[in-house]
Amino acid sequence: DTGVSQDPRHKITKRGQNVTFRCDPISEHNRLYWYRQTLGQGPEFLTYFQNEAQLEKSRLLSDRFSAERPKGSFSTLEIQRTEQGDSAMYLCASSPTHGTSLYEQYFGPGTRLTVT
Amino acid sequence: GQQLNQSPQSMFIQEGEDVSMNCTSSSIFNTWLWYKQDPGEGPVLLIALYKAGELTSNGRLTAQFGITRKDSFLNISASIPSDVGIYFCAVIGDTGTASKLTFGTGTRLQVTL
Numbered sequence: 001d002t003g004v005s006q007d008p009r010h011k012i013t014k015r016g017q018n019v020t021f022r023c024d025p026i027s028e029h030n031r032l033y034w035y036r037q038t039l040g041q042g043p044e045f046l047t048y049f050q051n052e053a054q055l056e057k058s059r060l061l062s063d064r065f066s067a068e069r070p071k072g073s074f075s076t077l078e079i080q081r082t083e084q085g086d087s088a089m090y091l092c093a094s095s096p097t098h099g100t101s102l103y104e105q106y107f108g109p110g111t112r113l114t115v116t
Numbered sequence: 117g118q119q120l121n122q123s124p125q126s127m128f129i130q131e132g133e134d135v136s137m138n139c140t141s142s143s144i145f146n147t148w149l150w151y152k153q154d155p156g157e158g159p160v161l162l163i164a165l166y167k168a169g170e171l172t173s174n175g176r177l178t179a180q181f182g183i184t185r186k187d188s189f190l191n192i193s194a195s196i197p198s199d200v201g202i203y204f205c206a207v208i209g210d211t212g213t214a215s216k217l218t219f220g221t222g223t224r225l226q227v228t229l
Binding site: 004006033035040041042043044045048055056058091093100101103104105106107108110112 | 219
C-alpha cells in the first residue's frame with residue numbers, strides 16, 4: 001500500500017505529558033500537511049511542508065506544538081504539556097508539487113489523541 | 117474568515133435513492149474538492165473541480181463547480197449502504213501557493229435498507 005500512513009492510530013495520555021505523532025506521506029509527494037479535527041467539525045489546517053521546509057503555520061499551532069520534516073520524507077508532530085483541549089484527531093495529508101494534482105491532498109487514517 | 121456552508125446537515129435516505137447535497141461560500145474559489153469520511157478514518161478524496169461550470173463524474177458520483185465559483189454540488193446516484201459517512205466540500209485557500217484546504221461543515225449521510 002503506498003498511501004499516507006500515520007502512527008500511532010490512537011494515543012491516550014495524561015494532561016501535561018508530551019506526545020509525538022509520525023506521518024509517512026505518499027513517496028513521490030513533496031508536500032506534507034497537518035490538520036486537526038475535533039468532533040463534529042471538518043479538519044482545520046495546522047501547517048505544511050514542501051520537502052524539509054515548513055512554509056506556513058496556522059494560528060492554531062500554539063508554541064506547545066512543533067512539527068518537523070528533517071529529511072523531506074516523514075514528518076513528526078509533537079505536542080508538549082498536553083491539555084484536555086488538545087484532544088482531537090490529527091490528520092496528515094500529502095500532495096505532489098507540480099501540475100493540477102498539486103491541489104489534491106490525500107489523507108492518512110489519522111491519530112486520535114485523548115488527553116485525560 | 118472563510119466559511120463553507122453545506123446543506124443539508126444530515127439526511128436519511130433509502131438504498132437505491134439518489135442524493136444531492138451542496139456547498140456554498142461567500143467568497144470566490146478556483147478549486148473545489150469533495151471528500152468522504154468514515155468514522156475513525158481520514159477523509160478520502162472523491163472529486164476535484166478546477167473550472168467554473170465543470171461537471172465531473174466518478175462512478176455513481178457527479179459533482180459540479182458552480183458558474184459563480186461560490187458553490188458546488190455533489191450528487192450520488194442509486195445509493196448503497198457503503199455510501200454512509202460524512203461528505204465534506206473543501207476549497208484551496210490560496211491558489212498561488214496551493215497550501216491549506218478549508219473544509220465545509222459536512223453533510224452526514226445515512227442509508228437505510
